[in-house]
Amino acid sequence: MSAPVLAFDGLSIAYRRRGRWHEAVSDVDLAIAPGEAYGLVGESGCGKSTLAMAAMGYLPDNARVSAGGIRIAGEDLAALDAEGLRRLRGGTVAAVYQSPGTALNPALTVGEQIAEVYRLHRGFGHRAAWDAAAAMLERVQIPDGHRVRNNYPYQLSGGMQQRVVIAMGLAGDPDLLVLDEPTTALDTTVQAEILALFEGLRAELDVALLFISHNLGVVQAVCDRVGVMYAGELVEEGPAETLFHDPRHPYTAGLIACIPDFDAAGRPLRPIPGAPPEPGERPAGCVFAPRCPVARDDCRGTRPPLAATGPGRASRCLYPDDTPAVDRGAGAATGTHAGGGTGDAVLRAEGLHLTLGGVPILRDVDVTLRRGETLALVGESGSGKTSLARVLTGLARPRAGTVSRSGRGGAAVQPLQMVFQSPDGTLNPSHRIGFILARAIRRLAGLGRRAARERVPGLMRAAALDPALARRRGGQLSGGQRQRVAIARAFAGTPDAVVLDEPTSALDVSVQAAILELLRGLRDRQGVAYLFITHDLAVVRHLADRVAVMYLGVIVEEGPADAVLGGPCHPYTEALIAAVPRGRRRPSRPRLTGTNPGPAARPAGCPFHTRCPHVMDICRTEAPPRREPHAGHGVHCHLEIPALPRPAG
Amino acid sequence: MTRFVLRRLLLLGVTLLVASVLIFLMTSVMPGNVGRIVLGPFASDASVAELNRQLGLDQPAALRYLQWLGGVLTGDWGRSLTLDTDVLPLALARLGRSLLLAGYALVLLVPVAIAAGVAAGRRPGGWFDRLASVVGLTFGAMPEFVTGVFLIVGLGVGLGWLPVQALPDEGAGLVTWLRHLLMPALSLVLLLFAYLFRMVRTGMRSELAADYTRTAVLKGLPRRRVIRHHVLRNALLPTITVIGAQLGWLVGGLVVVETLFRYPGIGSLMEYAASNKDVPLLAGCALLITGVFGLANLAADVVYAWLNPRVRHALAGA
Amino acid sequence: MPWRVLEPLRRSPALAVGLAMVAAWLVTAAAAPWLAPSGPTVSDYGALSQAPSAAHWFGTDEYGRDVLSRVLFGGRYVLLIAPAATLIGLVLGAAIGMSAAYFGRWVDEVIMRLLDAVMAFPIVILALLALTMLGGSTGNVVLVIGLVFAPLIARTARAAALVEVRREYVQAARIRREGPLYVLAVEVLPNIRGPLVVEGTIRLGYAVFTSATLGFLGLGVQPPAPDWGLMVAENRALLTSAPWTVLFPAGAIAFVVVGFSLMADGLRDLEGR
Numbered sequence A: 001m002s003a004p005v006l007a008f009d010g011l012s013i014a015y016r017r018r019g020r021w022h023e024a025v026s027d028v029d030l031a032i033a034p035g036e037a038y039g040l041v042g043e044s045g046c047g048k049s050t051l052a053m054a055a056m057g058y059l060p061d062n063a064r065v066s067a068g069g070i071r072i073a074g075e076d077l078a079a080l081d082a083e084g085l086r087r088l089r090g091g092t093v094a095a096v097y098q099s100p101g102t103a104l105n106p107a108l109t110v111g112e113q114i115a116e117v118y119r120l121h122r123g124f125g126h127r128a129a130w131d132a133a134a135a136m137l138e139r140v141q142i143p144d145g146h147r148v149r150n151n152y153p154y155q156l157s158g159g160m161q162q163r164v165v166i167a168m169g170l171a172g173d174p175d176l177l178v179l180d181e182p183t184t185a186l187d188t189t190v191q192a193e194i195l196a197l198f199e200g201l202r203a204e205l206d207v208a209l210l211f212i213s214h215n216l217g218v219v220q221a222v223c224d225r226v227g228v229m230y231a232g233e234l235v236e237e238g239p240a241e242t243l244f245h246d247p248r249h250p251y252t253a254g255l256i257a258c259i260p261d262f263d264a265a266g267r268p269l270r271p272i273p274g275a276p277p278e279p280g281e282r283p284a285g286c287v288f289a290p291r292c293p294v295a296r297d298d299c300r301g302t303r304p305p306l307a308a309t310g311p312g313r314a315s316r317c318l319y320p321d322d323t324p325a326v327d328r329g330a331g332a333a334t335g336t337h338a339g340g341g342t343g344d345a346v347l348r349a350e351g352l353h354l355t356l357g358g359v360p361i362l363r364d365v366d367v368t369l370r371r372g373e374t375l376a377l378v379g380e381s382g383s384g385k386t387s388l389a390r391v392l393t394g395l396a397r398p399r400a401g402t403v404s405r406s407g408r409g410g411a412a413v414q415p416l417q418m419v420f421q422s423p424d425g426t427l428n429p430s431h432r433i434g435f436i437l438a439r440a441i442r443r444l445a446g447l448g449r450r451a452a453r454e455r456v457p458g459l460m461r462a463a464a465l466d467p468a469l470a471r472r473r474g475g476q477l478s479g480g481q482r483q484r485v486a487i488a489r490a491f492a493g494t495p496d497a498v499v500l501d502e503p504t505s506a507l508d509v510s511v512q513a514a515i516l517e518l519l520r521g522l523r524d525r526q527g528v529a530y531l532f533i534t535h536d537l538a539v540v541r542h543l544a545d546r547v548a549v550m551y552l553g554v555i556v557e558e559g560p561a562d563a564v565l566g567g568p569c570h571p572y573t574e575a576l577i578a579a580v581p582r583g584r585r586r587p588s589r590p591r592l593t594g595t596n597p598g599p600a601a602r603p604a605g606c607p608f609h610t611r612c613p614h615v616m617d618i619c620r621t622e623a624p625p626r627r628e629p630h631a632g633h634g635v636h637c638h639l640e641i642p643a644l645p646r647p648a649g
Numbered sequence B: 001m002t003r004f005v006l007r008r009l010l011l012l013g014v015t016l017l018v019a020s021v022l023i024f025l026m027t028s029v030m031p032g033n034v035g036r037i038v039l040g041p042f043a044s045d046a047s048v049a050e051l052n053r054q055l056g057l058d059q060p061a062a063l064r065y066l067q068w069l070g071g072v073l074t075g076d077w078g079r080s081l082t083l084d085t086d087v088l089p090l091a092l093a094r095l096g097r098s099l100l101l102a103g104y105a106l107v108l109l110v111p112v113a114i115a116a117g118v119a120a121g122r123r124p125g126g127w128f129d130r131l132a133s134v135v136g137l138t139f140g141a142m143p144e145f146v147t148g149v150f151l152i153v154g155l156g157v158g159l160g161w162l163p164v165q166a167l168p169d170e171g172a173g174l175v176t177w178l179r180h181l182l183m184p185a186l187s188l189v190l191l192l193f194a195y196l197f198r199m200v201r202t203g204m205r206s207e208l209a210a211d212y213t214r215t216a217v218l219k220g221l222p223r224r225r226v227i228r229h230h231v232l233r234n235a236l237l238p239t240i241t242v243i244g245a246q247l248g249w250l251v252g253g254l255v256v257v258e259t260l261f262r263y264p265g266i267g268s269l270m271e272y273a274a275s276n277k278d279v280p281l282l283a284g285c286a287l288l289i290t291g292v293f294g295l296a297n298l299a300a301d302v303v304y305a306w307l308n309p310r311v312r313h314a315l316a317g318a
Numbered sequence C: 001m002p003w004r005v006l007e008p009l010r011r012s013p014a015l016a017v018g019l020a021m022v023a024a025w026l027v028t029a030a031a032a033p034w035l036a037p038s039g040p041t042v043s044d045y046g047a048l049s050q051a052p053s054a055a056h057w058f059g060t061d062e063y064g065r066d067v068l069s070r071v072l073f074g075g076r077y078v079l080l081i082a083p084a085a086t087l088i089g090l091v092l093g094a095a096i097g098m099s100a101a102y103f104g105r106w107v108d109e110v111i112m113r114l115l116d117a118v119m120a121f122p123i124v125i126l127a128l129l130a131l132t133m134l135g136g137s138t139g140n141v142v143l144v145i146g147l148v149f150a151p152l153i154a155r156t157a158r159a160a161a162l163v164e165v166r167r168e169y170v171q172a173a174r175i176r177r178e179g180p181l182y183v184l185a186v187e188v189l190p191n192i193r194g195p196l197v198v199e200g201t202i203r204l205g206y207a208v209f210t211s212a213t214l215g216f217l218g219l220g221v222q223p224p225a226p227d228w229g230l231m232v233a234e235n236r237a238l239l240t241s242a243p244w245t246v247l248f249p250a251g252a253i254a255f256v257v258v259g260f261s262l263m264a265d266g267l268r269d270l271e272g273r
């Protein structure tokens, strides 16, 4: 075997915080062979980004390598001087980060930013570098690189920007590309394109990848080998093919059980109890022992070594054979719950038009939410999902259309509540949790001050929160806890419906699982209806009775979840389903052409016609009719029902 | 671009119109009786009424405003009550001298403050950063006349390096002019240094911490190139607007500095008008200064828009 | 508990030094009647324009008045004017700025246009216009400085409030139909306290600055009151012959404004973290 392009040898890294050193990465051994794609997964704070920065020799000032070392193409990073490090960066290792929008210099053309690398690392002249930049842009499948190189970053879409960053990384002809969550900030359709791009590039170029993601499906789609991190340690390693089907470490198994699977809708989610330890509070024995379902007494005493469990596989578990098997969820077909969607409408909106700053955001939107049902609203970012939620809750006033909310509690009580996406902004940092919830109870349940205060502990327990937390402020809670408080706040009265705007998208999968189970429990107990906004179709499959698909402010399809996801469906829905990363399955064709034109430039006729693989002449001029493949399932498309696509499944 | 400039000009017009109403309200309608303010407590009621009539103050306010505005637009800015001359030509002549002083101060200020801000922002917490910050904090808080007094006592009286009079003799050469104007200009510069310095320093710091700077470093670019080619252009762009806004302080400072150094610019003219209760002169000076300040801000906005690719493209498309 | 109070001072030397300077001024101004060797307007015709000496530490002016006494008493005007003016500006500015941010749309547009027009005047010019017409008195000076500061503070308040108003917790409050007053007072105000305190400290310093400047221009308190700015203006002609009559009041102004400036800088640093 040739020398690895990147090797961590017993690497430990510590951060100094308030004068004390905390180990964020402990004793990591890892080697990436030339041309290999290595994936690193794990929850927030487990040390993935720290490793990525270490691989570039770019640790923050308050970090230090406390043990072990890093070798890149055989060279010890610690032994390099500044000049040597500089040559290595961009030349031997290049980096791609999460948010392409901020990674590019806003004041320089993208061509210049790529050409710079050619001039510096490959000794190209100005002219040659400029031409090479255009060629590289086309190589990352930006058509018309000669034109695009003159653009400034803000003129490109997020997906294009990320391609530019990748082009920049490849320009130095590196041996290794370090990618830290490269698709996390992108829409799933764009993510699918970028993943396909990696696949193509790997076939063409001989570049190794260190691919970091919290999304197991994405890692599986790209990588040959995968390492699972937990609390700063590499707890399991193995080929992507087998690792996720047959985990040899209880944490890996727990992680898989947390994630809603698009292809196994009925499988209940099993959250991992507890929370990962903070750096500096890690237990002495196995770091996972406090949360491990199969822990034994000796796990708490000795720290398990990373030991081989099979060909090319290793696990930091003393009892790898005890690892629970992965539940494939055979049997139950959908996440539909009994009694969903049979009652009268609790929320009905008709003919909604919304214009913001002269741009039409919503166009003629009808929504009906029936008592106790869960309606999922899906679509790419910018399709108007949150705007619709704002109109429905009364935060924004539509230009035309009506919203009627018929509540159980009469006019005094707001029947519709909302849970927001960002756990950071959802709680007022100046107030204690107890105050926030008591105020919500007073307003929403119409109770007096005393009575409201007495109801707080019960409300907190209903959201699986320790009532002792009532004395804390939002800043002293974890993201998951904050989101629970927000849910408790929404349930302070007896809401008929709650709008959930991507309530788990900022959370780790294990926290997401717990929140989804909480929401499911509340729904079944209280008979509340949900309007669940999400971009994750696996979650839709898991929770929703009905689905509405939005594109550029229009609902293009709407119907029972099984019917919509099973097809026949709208071509846009087909593309969304195809983009779901599902393990080794190749992203299926047909892929979308072009990019989302945005609401300001919504095309005439069928708004989707600029990207639709089935486009016909009539689509460009005339608004499509509503077809009804099943009862209550509407598709706005010019295609006849038999010609409507069926998602590959 | 042309449309942008026109739009901004229109906006400036609106702002000036509102400003003119404010000036008018303050100088003509506010409590108190202009005739009484001008003539003082011992004049007879009859002469007060007579002056008010001469000034047209017995007519309704709205009509007077329109007449005044009409005059302003046609170049008739009224007559000074105490100097036997028309307001506009006098104010314009004085304005020229003030612009000379202000321009001098800007020429000294801008390069120094930017260089200091860049140097300090590159090494926050370093000795230079601390020194420049303390100097800025100290002088940035002091009124110009206090700084001026210290300068006069130190450089003028104590060391005898610079002349204490701001206005040189008739027919003096450029160097003499500059020597005479150096202390007044310095008192303005020292006041404005702090703000501009701080903006540049903050800009440097935040751009150095930006993601794209990390990208540039991880591309393997040498630090010099990272700073010059990537960081500086983003860090310095906002300072253009800051400089525009600072002109307001500069103009306000002129009143004080010209009074202290006895320099016959528009600032000291305004001080004269105020202490002699010469209302038409006061109103005229205020309007002129406001107009100049507005134009300077507009120029800064236009330059900013032109240098910022994002704004430039948006404008070109519009 | 006492340690918690002192913690910010330990972390920011600028704040500590500034606070000490301002405190020194507060004490001397308050205790002026006991500290000063003589009254502020008492003339000693036997000692006209004397240089500093053991009898007159800061010397005497051309009327034989003790400069030290005048400087000590002069601190009392500022002590009155600066906090009162800042308070007016703060209350008014916060109310205007927060309302603009909360109501948005045309309310915001109109308010901002008006503020722009007011701010199209350099501050000194605006104050000069107003005081010329109103006449100089302590009350008028307070009022005018407060009014002139309001738009500037309104801008800061608006910018800070805009961030908060878009936050989810404000939306949650709106969804449960809380009124504007509740949202602004309970949800928004506590979270923009930081920027407002910093702005207030900066403004305190500039209130001293502005009142001194107005005094210097002869628009504030009238002679023979021992106002610092006025003292500089009155004795300007003596700069070469009796510089102490100008230097000490100028130094007093410098001392106080630098004190506030250091305080504001320290607070801003703590706030930034």
Ligand SMILES: Nc1ncnc2c1ncn2[C@@H]1O[C@H](COP(=O)(O)OP(=O)(O)OP(=O)(O)O)[C@@H](O)[C@H]1O
Residues within 6 Å of the ligand: A015, A016, A017, A024, A042, A043, A044, A045, A046, A047, A048, A049, A050, A051, A060, A062, A214, A278, A279
């Ligand atoms: N600059 C820093 N100073 C102090 N502690 C840090 C710093 N950066 C990271 N940490 C800590 O180190 C640990 C590992 O962080 P790291 O960013 O590597 O995790 P991650 O796996 O990339 O998480 P995420 O999925 O959220 O990106 C965390 O506990 C984090 O709080």
Ligand code: SF4
Residues within 6 Å of the ligand: A249, A250, A251, A286, A287, A288, A289, A290, A292, A293, A294, A295, A296, A299, A304, A316, A317, A318, A319, A320, A322
């Ligand atoms: S070592 Fe023990 S506690 Fe740790 S993962 Fe294995 S079984 Fe669980």
Ligand code: SF4
Residues within 6 Å of the ligand: A570, A571, A572, A606, A607, A608, A609, A610, A612, A613, A614, A615, A616, A619, A624, A636, A637, A638, A639
């Ligand atoms: S109407 Fe035409 S363009 Fe639109 S989705 Fe159907 S086939 Fe595609």
Ligand SMILES: [Mg+2]
Residues within 6 Å of the ligand: A048, A049, A050, A180
């Ligand atoms: Mg990370």
